[in-house]
Amino acid sequence: MRPRPPLGSPRQLLLLGCSFAVAGYAGVRLLASDPLAVLLWFVGAALLHDLVLLPLYSAADRGLVRGLGAAGRRAWTPYVRVPAALSALLLLVWFPLIGGRVTERYRLLTGLSPDGFLARWLLITAVLFAGSALLWARRARGAARRG
Numbered sequence: 001m002r003p004r005p006p007l008g009s010p011r012q013l014l015l016l017g018c019s020f021a022v023a024g025y026a027g028v029r030l031l032a033s034d035p036l037a038v039l040l041w042f043v044g045a046a047l048l049h050d051l052v053l054l055p056l057y058s059a060a061d062r063g064l065v066r067g068l069g070a071a072g073r074r075a076w077t078p079y080v081r082v083p084a085a086l087s088a089l090l091l092l093v094w095f096p097l098i099g100g101r102v103t104e105r106y107r108l109l110t111g112l113s114p115d116g117f118l119a120r121w122l123l124i125t126a127v128l129f130a131g132s133a134l135l136w137a138r139r140a141r142g143a144a145r146r147g
Contacts, residue, residue: 053092057085057088060084061081064077064080064081064084065077068080076136079132079133079135079136080132082128082132083125083128083129083131083132086128087121087124087125087128087129090121090124090125091121094117094121097114097117098117098118098121100114102114
């Protein structure tokens with residue numbers, strides 16, 4: 001067997017190069033309009049994440065693991081963690097529209113109604129948790145058959 005190169009396969013390197021090219025193009029386009037605003041946005045986002053969000057979701061995850069561990073259901077952790085993380089990520093991305101903070105601007109820029117983002121986010125969250133529960137039930141049933 002041939003040893004694998006330390007950087008990955010040629011396909012991985014090609015995909016990585018393409019992603020860097022797209023990110024570079026987006027960065028050049030973004031910085032061309034207002035470089036100071038973009039820089040402030042990135043610094044603010046990094047500080048918000050590192051100083052506020054990271055401690056919050058770390059504490060929530062620790063509480064989840066402890067709570068499920070105390071209830072004797074530690075194996076359920078990924079089935080709660082994954083849909084909660086995806087739901088939180090969607091909330092973070094769409095928060096201005098879910099919270100109704102930029103409704104007029106959204107309407108002016110897109111010509112679309114901003115109504116319904118909260119309902120869609122709640123529906124997506126319910127589907128994520130339901131899918132996770134179905135996956136857990138399927139795996140628990142399979143384990144019961146085997147054991």
